[in-house]
Amino acid sequence: MNDQDHYKTAVFKTPFHSRTAARCQTNEWHRWKDYTVADRYFDTELEYFAIRNSAAVFDLTPMTKHRITGPDALPFLDRLLTRDLTKLRPGRVAYCVWCDDAGQVIDDGTVFHLQENVYRLCSQERQLDWLHASALGFDVEIYEETHDVAGLALQGPTSCAVLKRLGLEDIELLKPFDLAHFPFEGGELMVSRTGFTGDLGYELWIDPTRAEALWDSLFEAGRLHGITPMGTHALDMARIEAGFIQCGVDFLPAHQTVRPGRSRSPYELGLGWLVNLQKPNFTGRRALLRERERGARFRLVRLNIEGNKPANDAFIYNWRRKAIGTVTSAMWSPTCKANIALASVEMPYGKPGDRLWAEIYYNRELKWTRAWARASVVKGTFFNPPRRNATPALDF
């Protein structure tokens, strides 16, 4: 990346591009962190059903990845992240968020404990500046390895069977948030039982030079297991069903907000379980302690809405009188057979079981219409099948 002509390449192609391009029948692409990725390959619904019924492959190479090494790697991460990192053993992965001094979420991501004093932090946004600022006073090295690690998500009920067929021994014993290494084509393949679909699934990490070989072997192994590629749209459906929030959609990174009240604390995103106030220090702790005393301003709710009109961008009301928030993600869930949404509402509204109203705007042949629909606050996620966490992984 250091060559002087780097500016001539505005958007990169992932190491899987020769394969994804061959399968992308729709030719629908978008730019994700300066990489070209497919919106959809042939049909969003069919790709989505592959996630829920067989296996689907998603190219997640553009995910920002940082390698964090050095004697202070653990204390560094423990001060960066709101979670207690001392409990994360080597070979484990954890979902995490990190905050600024005001306790507002900068980003969410996953942290991989690869080996003693070696971690990988995956994030949605570019974080190198923040990580370097956080490194002052710590003996750590931070290296952005986004371009050096190719990644595929393999998600769906048959994903374990596909990997077994690929020859990954004892892969079914991998617990959720475990990671393991396997030999592959003279190199090493790292597999973590992680994903963004709320289903049984894995993420595969490999040196870019072996990326195409991995794709080919995977599709060969999955031929009889209904493997298909999936684009971003299908993944988005799966993650809303799973109740996962997305940075930039359901909340804005604190560093990108300008107006007061537009950023969110972890508590306001339903991520209080990621915050450990018992830790003596982490960035945001003082502000979050104050928030615990004074109360949060917002609440993230999962809504089950009457009718079948997706409630994208809908206003949420308390008894039709007071607008108390807006929907951030919404869809008709084919698996739950329900009209679901994620929304941010003002406190104290939105307790589990509360009945709210959604004011939905929809368009039929260029005619905009407004509909009112009852919305009830759901406790837990919309879709959480036993196979997601079952270990050994179920064989489908």
Next chain:
Amino acid sequence: MTSPKHVLIVGGGHNGLVCAAYLAKGGHKVTVLEAADQVGGAAVTSELGEGFAVPACAHLLYQLDPKLMRDLQLEKHGLALAAADLDTVVLSQSARPLKIAGSVVVGGDVTDADKAALPEFDRQMSEFAQVLWGFLAKKPPRLANSSWSDKLTLLEWGLSVRRMGRDSMREFLRVVGMNMYDMLEERFESNLLKGAKALDAVLGTHLGPRSPNSVLTYLYRHAVRSGGRHGAVGVPKGGMGSVGTALAKSAESFGASIRTGALVRRILLTDAGVSGVELDGGEVIPAEIVVSNADPKTTFLELVGAANLEVEFVRRIDNIRMRGNAAKLNLTLDGLPSFQGLERHDLAGRLLIAPSVPYVERAFDHAKYGEYSEAPAMEIVLPSMHDATLAPSGKHVLSAIVQYAPYRLKEGWDEGRAPFTTRVIDTLANFAPDIEDRIVATQMLTPADIEREFRITGGHWHHGELALDQFLMLRPVPGAAQYAAPVNRLYLCGAGSHPGGGIMGVAGRLAAAEVLAGRT
């Protein structure tokens, strides 16, 4: 105050002692921990050879807060001036020296127009300095989530500017962010006079006369009114060290105890805030409140530790601009040197080598590139002219502040110190040809030496550049501008906090008021 608490003051500089005295007076149990074997910080007198005593760092007194002098009864505890209002003499190689006494200027290249303009200039600067003092002598208010007293301060500040009247207010607001060069060009003709004013504006800073906000630093230097005049320059009896000694006596009279030779290594923390300090050597001293007189970088990055603070705060602290650019020269002399065109009694004044504004600006140019000045500007005093106890009979000590000597010298100060010292003495010899023959001993303190000896990061007098972006509620950084640190029961009282440094003591006084208010 609710109940007496154990308070530790890290560092026995003048601000630490002021804070200790006020806190002890307020009923707390106070211990000052000073690393050196005498208190006073940069206001100390030290021996330089048998029978000679030199002002190790600061050498003149012009900003000491009159309120704390009264409150802490410093005169009763031995602080007296040997000279209260020094005249200024601007040395020249080409013309007769220029002499400034109050607003009266004679000699040199001064014109009748300048003579007429100076009293009005001084009057106006005093008026502005008086307004500035109103800003300096108060705790800087918070702008967001401000308390009633914060709002009141803002109101007072606003009114103090408004009350100047339309023309003065307009002029004040016009010049306060401006550079000294432009302001002087508007008003004076004499190069020597302008050079002197320009040097006064930039002494101890990393600014040239053409740098923005050098008018502010000029006003800052003249903020305190003493002996009926703003910015009058005095020499304490017994040397600068007597400031520290008087403060220490005052603090002890109120019940504070002082430990010298006690170097603090760490400020100890628990979940709930500070719990004490650990000394070099491992001794742990518990305390309920810790007040740090150390500069903000030392306090937070070394004593507390970045790992124990949050990221944005650490980044702000790390970014404080505090690289010193002034060196200190101390000479012991076996007799008075003869300065060209000066009588013996003139040597009791403050001698400046600043023959023109471009001379000072050119001296600064080098510093921008990590070089010391080819032709340095200097403020020279001979304290022994006022106080015979500082040198054996017939002998003298000379103290000079030398601009510019950048903290980060290209070749490093180990290599640069000797040639720089030669350059400085050669410069002096341009005006006092026999000086080299008079020198008994030479001491040169570069910013690197000041950093080491006085434990000030960057060797910067003011514990942080005095600039508008590091002033008022931005000093030392947002989040610690009201003396309380973002660590429970840890406070700052040094010059890194508002209103900054020089031997002023206001930061120590205001910090003590915050501790006594006991909000944490």
